[in-house]
Amino acid sequence: MAGAIQDSAGWRALLYCLLKLPLTAVVVYISVIELCVGLLALTYPAWWFTWPDGLGVGANSWAQTWILTLQGVAVLLIFPWFVRLVVRIDRALAYALLAPNSDRERVAVLEASRSALAADATAVLRRVERDLHDGTQARLVSVGLLLSRLEQRLSDPELREFVDTARRQVSDGLDELRDIIRGIHPPALDHGLATALATLASRSPIRTEFSAGSPLHTSDAEASTLYFSAAELLTNTARHAHASHAELHLSEFDGQIVLRAYDNGRGGARADTDGTGLAGLRRRAEALDGSLSIVSPDGGPITITMTLPRG
């Protein structure tokens, strides 16, 4: 309802209809009069000839009837110009009231730039992941390798212990780096969203069945949003739901990508409470013009559906 009231385009269309109505009435009225008078004046000599006494208006002599004829010609010649004027007024009205205004053009520009930004962000994260993998991680492993070989060659137990500690530090560094990368761009996504989600489901502490409809193609930004949302949903289930069974389903319906998460836990999830991160998931969906629906009666079960339009 509020949407209908705030719909400025709707109001402007209504105004156009209201203005168009009197304009049309006036135009029709003037056109009819003009055509009738014009034709009548044009043919006045004939009328005068037929009923010399019956008319009694406009002319008293033959000469005057011919003047009226000339006036009729003038009126009829002016008529097309009148029509052109009317059309021009109507066009101006329509352009002013019905054409997209600057706000709407701005929305279109913003929508385009937002989706370009989302794609850019995903591409940048992917590149960062590649660089870390090919550069930093590989270099750390090779430093570790050198330390290992050095350790083999040392006989002094004290030195060996030093080198061993250094090598362990490198190992811990690699572990941390792996966790960071998992949060940036999970390499499993390169193998397709369905595979990544399957791995995610198999990693969940709660028995989670994953199923996917026909193979679908998603943009990188969509895949990454769906992946991290699924990860968050499964984490929520494990932490809050007290569930013994969960399901994750990915499908395409009516030109939309649908991710549905179900668990048989105690339910009662709300998007407006903190801690479960559902509000954050909703924002993620909305950033791609999608939506999040939560069906979670107290006592469970819970079904959360994320819907994204095909980009």
Add this chain to the structure above:
Amino acid sequence: MRLVIAEDNPLLRDGIVLLLADHDIEVLAAVDNADDLLAAVDRHRPDLAIIDVRMPPTYIDEGVRAAIDIRAHYPATGVLVFSQWVETEYARQLLAENASKVGYLLKDRILGTDQFIDAARRVAAGGTALDPDVVRQLLARPSIDAGLARLTGREREILAQLAEGRSNQAIALELHLAHRSVEKHITSVFSKLDLPAAATDHRRVLAVLRFINKRGG
């Protein structure tokens, strides 16, 4: 042990070759892509191929696919796949039909040189080497297999160690158990999983497969 290596990062490739040379292991070929790897395996028929998962051209799963190919066509060659990541899904693909002569490890494990060399020898000799990370991912889930559900906590630990590819002796050392009690637990695991009373090594492999395949969801 004769082996070939496929790793696209020159730093790591050279590092691993030198490390293996330190341990008197002969590297027949060190290549940087899957095609050259398959050609090298065909030419040298090595005991083991050590394979990086991500290689050119797509840097996704070339190594895994090459490893599956090698397992299908060169059964005498063991494959030890390693990467910066371990994915349960890849483990399942690698071990789909047979858990012998196959390993899947994090690259970090190379740093623990002795374990790495040990894993390489084990795989070349027909055994299994699964990364503890893969095993942990698999173990994190409650069981959906009736046989696996019957295992006690200690037995699950033992099964995880089996999946990593450890010998009875290594398991005893790792879990601080007496050798005999490890044997007892393993027998109990086999009987709970209804595994046939065949040669022990064969049953180990079957137990690992059961473990991998039933955990997939």
